Amino acid sequence: MESPRSTPNRVVLTLVCIVLAVLLLADFASVQANRIVPGQGLGLFKALGSVWASGLIAGLLAIAALAWRPNPLRYRLMLALVVLLLCQLPLSLAWFIHLHIADDQPYARAGIAAGGWTLLFIGSLLLIECRQRMQPAPFWWRAAPLGLVLISAWLIYSGDLAALSLLREYSSRRSEFWQALAGHLSLVGGALLGSLIIGLLLAWLTLRVPRLQRPIFGLLNFFQTIPSLALFGLLIAPLSYLANKYPVLQGLGIHGIGWAPAIIALVAYSLLPVVRNTSVALSGVAPAVIESAHGMGMSSWQVLRQVRVPLALPVIIEGIRITTIQAIGLVAVAALIGASGFGSFIFQGLGQGAMDLVLLGALPTIFLALLADALFSALARHCQPGVRA
């Protein structure tokens, strides 16, 4: 039922006001003649030309108008506009480059300024808000993230975005970038594997011997309280000592810095979510269910495998999800002790004051974390016991 006078959606209205203010008052994008000279910022109308800019403003005003007296149909229209808004972002950048950077300027580069970032950020918030207001959300809301990624990929591939400073940084570090990705993924994977093996074992132990619960959780909680940088640092001395004393370890590539202390620290951090979720989930299965499983004549192993684990799985996977996202972030920090990964770009960029280089490290890290979040959430939903929606 549609009430004759629905109340305005204040969230959407506020978001649109903010993005309009930023677009009109701050720079949308910037151009730099080369990496060294300071860039020159351009406002929305200068950056994209009056046609594109007015179209963008009109679209935002239309969203606000629809949000004034929203109803289901208007939410659909709003969602469609938000999808368009997000999908045109990479195109607008390509257009910006086309307008302001000539092909014969190989060192000139384009940067995204406050307006561009705000549009991306607030566009995502608008997408989330519209999606939540529509139950069920139409499947095509996914066109926004998908379109954003695919269109960007296409424009990168075709060279239309080549002058983007981020891509200029990338093209001068192409092989380093892929090495960083491989390094990042293998450190996260290694930490995950290690913490799963040790964590599941510890969780099983806490169930078998309840007396050990306090010391185990005490220790794991203690690890969590050490700042990551400090833990990385603390591991350098003992590992160098061991590596010097036992050449075998050096042969294995274990040194005071590098992947070894990184993996050890990551595993230490990852254990708490894994052990806690696994232990809580396994012991949280209803006693009546366990009792009848035994009463039916299942062996302890069958009860574990067929009843406890399947019922606990979504919560266990949730623990693994938290661990993975945490590890993706921590590996970036581990660059400080020489572990490979996207963190090396971030810290190099910070050292040189090159924000684009920082972004070259930060954006893939964020992207990996979002990807891991989506994957594990989907997996947990898939493993939900009983009825599936």
Next chain:
Amino acid sequence: MTPTPMIELSHVSRLFDNAVAVDDISLQINSGELCVIVGTSGCGKSTTLRLLNKLISCSSGNIRIDGEDIAGLDAKLLRRRMGYAIQNTGLFPHWSVERNIGVVPTLLGWSPEKIKARVHELLELLSLPYAEFAHKFPSQLSGGQAQRVGVARALAGDPDILLMDEPFGALDPITRDSLQNELLRIQSQINKTIVFVTHDIDEALKLATRIVVMDKGRIVQHDTPANLLDRPVNEFVQSLLGQNERGLKRASLEPVKTHMQALSGDLPEHSVNVDDTLRQAMSLMYWHRTDILCVRDADNHAVGLLPMRALLDSPTA
């Protein structure tokens, strides 16, 4: 020669941290009996039941099932021969009704076709149409339906013995009553040895062939429902039976059939069914302010008369 009892406990005790939960119990339950263990909460009923399928071990004494001492039997194999149904059903929430019922047959290594046929048969037996219910999950069932599935699951491996621990305890009175009737109907078809635990004396009187009254871990009285009402051994049993209601409870154990008289003269205006109990007949007399009822069979033919005086006669066989 007396037949060997299906279940035999001799001098069985069970301690929990030096507190006695079951205290020197000796008990025999014959094949085909529906033995109800009744008593107040915490008196050791569930513990006694769990001793039978070795979910708990005896501190002393021994238990024989079908003549065999269970101390020497593998617990898993023993349990697969005994159905087990409990209060909150304990259905596996991640499995469909069909898979829940198929648990024990699967453990027993039956073929998939045989399991499917068995699930089909049991669902029909418990008035749950296969097509409608087999693929539902426990969360999609009402309390009564879930409990029926629990009973079906307990029966699935075709066990000789069925252990039931307050299976209808969490149900509303109407659903509970219909499930009790269902259990009696099923028992008349399958004739298992059933040990049924409840704290509800009316449920015990209604279902039992024999009742075991427990108090503080001991057996106070082991008798048929009629004998229990006629000759309670002590005040505890009397209070359990309820002082003022005893007459009505006793009357609900007597069928009209055994008190009716031959037809003669005009038929009385109001009727009672031949399979109803004296309690129901008394209720009808009081309701209609009459002192005589016509007794009719299932086809509504008059088969006898029931004057109020006849209620007081001792039953004819």
